[in-house]
Amino acid sequence: MFAEIKGLNEECGVFGIWGHPEAAQVAYYGLHSLQHRGQEGAGIVTTDGEKLSCVKGLGLASEVFANGKLNEITGKAAIGHVRYATAGGGGYENVQPLLFRSNNGGLALAHNGNLVNANQLKQQLESQGSIFQTTSDTEVLAHLIRRSGYQDLKDGIKNALTMLKGAYAFLIMTETEMLVALDPNGLRPLSIGLLGDAYVIASETCAFDVIGAKYERDVEPGELLIINDEGIRSERFTMNTNRAICSMEYIYFSRPDSNIDGVNVHSARKRLGKIMHEEAPIEADIVTGVPDSSISAAIGYAEASGIPYELGLIKNRYVGRTFIQPSQALREQGVKMKLSAVRGVVEGKRVVMVDDSIVRGTTSRRIVKMLRDAGATEVHVRISSPPMKNPCFYGIDISTHEELIASNHSIEEIREIIGADSLEFLSVEGLLKGVGLPHEGENRGQCLACFTGQYPTEIYADTVLPHEKA
Numbered sequence: 001m002f003a004e005i006k007g008l009n010e011e012c013g014v015f016g017i018w019g020h021p022e023a024a025q026v027a028y029y030g031l032h033s034l035q036h037r038g039q040e041g042a043g044i045v046t047t048d049g050e051k052l053s054c055v056k057g058l059g060l061a062s063e064v065f066a067n068g069k070l071n072e073i074t075g076k077a078a079i080g081h082v083r084y085a086t087a088g089g090g091g092y093e094n095v096q097p098l099l100f101r102s103n104n105g106g107l108a109l110a111h112n113g114n115l116v117n118a119n120q121l122k123q124q125l126e127s128q129g130s131i132f133q134t135t136s137d138t139e140v141l142a143h144l145i146r147r148s149g150y151q152d153l154k155d156g157i158k159n160a161l162t163m164l165k166g167a168y169a170f171l172i173m174t175e176t177e178m179l180v181a182l183d184p185n186g187l188r189p190l191s192i193g194l195l196g197d198a199y200v201i202a203s204e205t206c207a208f209d210v211i212g213a214k215y216e217r218d219v220e221p222g223e224l225l226i227i228n229d230e231g232i233r234s235e236r237f238t239m240n241t242n243r244a245i246c247s248m249e250y251i252y253f254s255r256p257d258s259n260i261d262g263v264n265v266h267s268a269r270k271r272l273g274k275i276m277h278e279e280a281p282i283e284a285d286i287v288t289g290v291p292d293s294s295i296s297a298a299i300g301y302a303e304a305s306g307i308p309y310e311l312g313l314i315k316n317r318y319v320g321r322t323f324i325q326p327s328q329a330l331r332e333q334g335v336k337m338k339l340s341a342v343r344g345v346v347e348g349k350r351v352v353m354v355d356d357s358i359v360r361g362t363t364s365r366r367i368v369k370m371l372r373d374a375g376a377t378e379v380h381v382r383i384s385s386p387p388m389k390n391p392c393f394y395g396i397d398i399s400t401h402e403e404l405i406a407s408n409h410s411i412e413e414i415r416e417i418i419g420a421d422s423l424e425f426l427s428v429e430g431l432l433k434g435v436g437l438p439h440e441g442e443n444r445g446q447c448l449a450c451f452t453g454q455y456p457t458e459i460y461a462d463t464v465l466p467h468e469k470a
Helices: 023-033 118-127 139-146 153-161 206-211 248-253 265-279 295-305 328-338 362-373 411-418 428-435
Strands: 012-018 041-047 052-058 077-083 098-102 105-115 166-173 178-182 191-195 198-202 214-218 223-228 231-236 286-289 313-315 339-341 350-355 378-383 422-425
Touching (some): 012 023, 012 105, 012 166, 012 178, 023 077, 023 198, 023 206, 052 105, 098 139, 105 118, 105 139, 118 139, 139 166, 191 206, 198 206, 198 223, 248 265, 265 295, 265 378, 265 428, 286 295, 362 378, 362 411
Parallel strands (some): 286 350, 378 422
Antiparallel strands (some): 012 077, 012 198, 041 052, 041 077, 098 105, 166 178, 178 223, 191 198, 313 339
16 A cells, blocks of 8 residues: 555554354455555454454554464454554554453454544543553543443443544444444445345445455444344434545545445546546646556546556555654655656656645655656646645544645645646545535535535544644
């Protein structure tokens, strides 16, 4: 994944399965298909109906579950998680699923998203005697459930969920059931599938294709699913919902073979590229995309313009993660190792370089220079999303205006900084049209906060970093 170079990362991916004799193995394949959503840590918790078992660790799923580790966790059901640290930071203790044990039984939690009122809730809980074992906002839910006072776990979860604000797709598992919840805005994707008689839950539908499951439907905002040996049933923990799926799922995060809200991600990105050409045509010799998430948009731009699409940039898939390198010089070298321009393709050519976003601008500058060094006579940059001017507090690691080049510079200034001959961004209207969600309303079911500054939830003062507060 190219995110570690670009400085834009999603928090994690979740996977769950109930009613399969090899639940841990299936969960592993599911997590492997969601690896692009987080590479810092991975974990699986299983139940055999009587006890919860856990294996988790730092690193990729293939590293964490190597050397027969999956054989240590058996059972008919599992929940799994791949993590990229945003809220709460890194470290083994924050790798999920989080597993809690008590006299009343075990409870495992896997969470995709970010709670904007986590600090507020933590302070309240600590004042009431709660002791937190992690710095993850996910642990807040476990304490709220235990302190709810409800005898029925489902009622305790419903009560706890009404206190949370922000983005959350939760998988909750006990010895005897799995519960699934999606926040009232549906900010993160979450889908239901069937693998034979087993129920499957995943952050993206691509996981269903990998394991051979059949997609059933998306989890609805404000919905609580209860899955056990008797089957699946749907309830609501709130009726106050307003669908606002993160638009970056379509632009960047999700795999192109996933479908979100019935919209194929690759097809949506192609449409964004075509609309980008309608809004910002340019005379050029070739179009190239920045691997991997921008290739679909680049193909769309090429088709609409009639300019040939070429592999002007190649990604080396066998290089370790660069974001852990301790110095800027080593990170710079890591970029060169991960990506290279193809001189035989770009030399002497006017190049349209299509990318999905510009966050800090440093990577765009390096890639433009890379193309020029390989002999490109002109480099025209086209971004298949609007300028990212506002922080995200829902699980993407851009939480200050200072990190965002478009928040502090005009498009012309950004063009000069990255060294392009021209630079254009997609309009918000073009984004809405390209994704084409079949929802009514001003934002047609998308969260556009990083582009427009209009957040679908209240943003609490302690959510914002100190130097960002007014």
